[in-house]
Amino acid sequence: MVKVLAIVGSPRKENTYKLVEAVAEAVAGKKSVETELVHLADFDIEHCSGCSDFCEKTGECNIQDDMQKLYPMLKDADVLIIGSPTYYWNVTGLVKDFIDRANPLYHTESLKGKISAAVTVAEEDGQELALSAISSFFDLQNMKQVGGIAVVRGDKPVGEAELGMAKALGEMIASKLP
Ligand SMILES: Cc1cc2nc3c(=O)[nH]c(=O)nc-3n(C[C@H](O)[C@H](O)[C@H](O)COP(=O)(O)O)c2cc1C
Structure with missing residues (x-):
């Protein structure tokens, strides 16, 4: 069974959560997949300590x-x-700590070739730079990126149009799956 891991890096369960959930639901709507949604705020994740060699030597x-x-x-x-x-x-x-702490997986090449997609949301601007930060992580981990969405929601919560973008991204991911 194909496994989809969806990570939400907002401390809240609002716009990012809804968008990521919609991407994952759209994948599941098209293909038989097992989906797990992780809200990083529920996880206790310390900063990378920069010890420099433990993960490089041990992969952990x-x-x-x-x-x-x-x-x-x-x-x-x-x-x-x-x-x-x-x-x-x-x-x-939350997301930056997660990215930095994924460094052991870089050394073991554990994410190499996996399908990936990014979602960012802003009130006004900067969403493309946030998207680029996640996309760079995918690139450096040699993942297969299928796309991403950078949403501007203004002063309203994400609605039908933005959730439609998320759905389209999910369907694009599904189209790459066996
Ligand atoms: C500390 C902080 C910094 C923010 N910086 C930006 C920003 O640079 N550009 C922007 O358009 N919105 C910014 N926002 C607004 C959030 O990006 C926006 O409310 C987003 O929808 C939050 O996502 P969420 O609803 O999933 O938590 C910021 C919000 C906070 C709390």
Whole structure:
């Protein structure tokens, strides 16, 4: 069974959550998949300590926190979706910590070739830069990116149009699956 891991990097369960959920639902609407949605705010993830060599030497992280629960999920996933609100034209600290702590997977090439897609949302601007931060992570991990959406919602919550973009992204992901 194809496994979809969807990561939500907002501290809230609002716009990013709804968009990522819509992407994952659209994949599941087209293909038989097993979906897991991870709200990073529910996980206790420390900053990377920059110890420099433990993950390079062992392929593991020596920080014993909730990231240890996510490593096997990431290794098992066939599709990785990451969503982040735009904070100061960048991703949230939650997402950045997650990205930095995924460094052992870079050294073991565990994400290589997996399908990936990014979602960002902003009130006004900077959403493209946040998207580029996630996209660079996918690139550096040698993942297969199928696309991404950078949503501007203004002062309204995401609605039909934005959720339609998310659905289209999910369908694009599904089209790449066996
Ligand atoms: C600390 C912080 C920084 C933000 N920086 C930006 C920004 O640079 N550009 C922007 O358009 N919106 C910015 N916003 C607004 C959020 O991107 C926007 O409300 C987004 O929808 C939040 O996503 P969420 O509803 O999934 O939490 C910021 C919000 C916060 C709390």
